[in-house]
Structure formats: C-alpha cells, structure tokens
Amino acid sequence: MKLQAIQGLRAVAAGLVVIHHGQFEAAALARRAGLAFTPSPWLPWSAGVDVFFVISGFIIVHASAPLYGRTGGRARFLAHRVARLVPLYWLVTGLYLALALAVPSLLNGGESLAPGYVAASLLFWPALRPDGIPQPLYGLGWTLNCEMFFYAVFALGLGWGRGRAVAWLGAALVGLVAVGLTVPDLPTPLAFWSSPIILEFALGAGLALARAHGLRLSAPSRLALAGLGFACLAGAGEPDALWRPLAYGGPALLLVAAAALGRERERELGHSTASQGGMVAAVVALGDASYALYLIHPFVLRGTREALDRLGLAGSVGPWGALGLMLVLSVAAALVVARFVEAPLTRAVRRRLDPGVPPKTA
DSSP states (O other): OOOHHHHHHHHHHHHHHHHHHHHHHHHHHHHHHTOOOOOOOSSOGGGHHHHHHHHHHHHHHHHTGGGTTOTTHHHHHHHHHHHHHHHHHHHHHHHHHHHHHHOGGGSOSOOOOOHHHHHHHHTTOOOOOTTSOOOOSSTTHHHHHHHHHHHHHHHHHGGGOHHHHHHHHHHHHHHHHHHHHHSSSOOHHHHHHTSGGGHHHHHHHHHHHHHHTTOOOOHHHHHHHHHHHHHHHHTOOOOOTTTHHHHTHHHHHHHHHHHHOOOHHHHGGGGSSHHHHHHHHHHHHHHHTHHHHHHHHHHHHHHHHHHHHHTTOHHHHHHHHHHHHHHHHHHHHHHHHIIIIIHHHHHHHHHHHOOSOOOOOO
C-alpha cells in the first residue's frame, strides 16, 4: 500500500533540493544583471537530501515485507532497485557527458572525462574528481552512490527477517562510520561510505520497524512532530559532516515519522471532498515524480538561467522571479519525464531482470 503522506514528503524533499540549487543559479543571474540577491535563510535547503535518505531507509524496510526470509528475495530486491534507479540515472549522466563534450562552458568545471572515472560514475563506485572531491561525473549522483551502498548492505540481511535485517543494517553502518572516524587514509570508496550521513538510512529503517510493530500516532501528534521537525531544521545552521545526522537527520526523522505513523482511517479523510482528493492526487503525483525531479532539475535550472540571460530578461524578471520560474519549469519537466521516460524504462528493465510477477516496491 502506497503511503500518501510519504509521497508528499518526497515531493517536499525534492523541492528543498531544487530551491537550494535554484538559488545558486538565481545568484549567478543576478550578478550578470548587476542585481542584488540574498539567498533565503529560512531553511537549510540542502537538508532535502537528508529527508530523502531517511525516507529511503523507511520505505525500503516497509516495502520489502513480501521478501523477508524468502528464497530469491535478495535477487528480486536488488533487481527492483536497479530497475528503479539505474535507467534514468544513466540517461541523465549520458546527457551530461554529451554536454560536457559539446558545450563545456555551460558546466561547472572540475569534471573528469577519463574513461575509468566515467565508468566508476555509471557503476556507483565512489571515485575522486581531479580536484579531490569524491563525486561522480554527474554531481548529484553522490547521493545515489550512498543509496546503492545502502541497498547492498540491506540485501545481505534480507533473508533473516525484518527485525534482524534492520539490526544488521544498523550495526553495519554504525561500525563502518566508527572505522571512518578512527582509521586514517582509508581507500576512497571506504572513506566515502563511512561518512556519518549514511546513518540516516538506519534512522528510517528503525522507524519502519517501529511501524511494523504497530506504532501509530494521532493526527495532532503527527502535526506536532512535523512542526517540530521544520522548526529544528530552521535552527540547525550548517553542521559539519560529523553532526549532520543529528542536525539534519534528526529533524528529517521527525518529518518522516509524522508522515508514516498515521492510522489508516485517517488517511481516508483525504478523499472526503473532490477538492481534497484532487490535492492529494497532485501531491502523490509529484511525489511519484520526485526521482525525476531530483535528477533533471539541474538541466532545467541552468537552461532557464541561460535563456533569461541571453534574451535580456534577467532585469525584468528579477532573481526571485527567475527562481520561481525555474521551480515551475522543473516540476513540469519532472512530471513529463516521470510519466513518459522514467516509468516505461523502469517497467522494461524490471521485466528483463525479474520476469516473474513481483511484489511492487517503491
């Protein structure tokens, strides 16, 4: 069963990331036009990634219910995750590579086009750019390197049942982070995977385990958790890597708990009127498109910035108007890509990797 509030939170998380990157593009546009622009300090917009990680930890444990302890469960789980993440990511990475070769001035610089580095990027293997930063060719892919590692670790425990799988995941991730904090000069992949942010998957996984054991909250309690989560994010500042799982992951956990721990009959209230049902459907649709939104929005942001600049519209639109236009166009493009590109690709790859009739996973 799809949890509508979780889908809504996915849309929120993607929106935070788009606003985060959009403000960089709006600032660049303002500089070119000689306009003043100060990014909004209301929230740490980059924390959308942390919300995504906690959601991912939750939904993977929740949606894998038909696979625990089953013969072939690990293979089916990994097949579904590959089908979900790989096709669109390879497509946008290929597009980015084509742009890097054709119009390098449009990119940020620092990318390497060496075959080994490009291969590592496509295979979700952490590798260093020429400037020493552990990012793949398409920079947003660093989060997918984390996701794929999380899937691999979780899959190892999938045959042991839900509780043991979550315990294994938590122990493995905590142990790895401890190694990263105490052992110097680790190889690049281990240094990357031992970043404390990886613990946020375990936060979501633990929440899913609590839900599976019957934890539910009333609507007022969930609203209070959501308000507290946003308030904590607003006051979190910019923590270093060590404290990020607490400063951003903690509030993200509150938001995911608010979305995930509702009682089933409360979720039906969203269909009480036609207008409410339409709003719910729109939010769910955007949540379904959140992966496409995350992956394609840099193209839309940069394209919109360049179009406004070259058409001489930067001054009349203004940086905040440009940011609003970027956000609207990014959402529209994501909805189109999710329906006509991502969904068909995912179905085709899933049928190829798992030709049986699979239990649906998020």
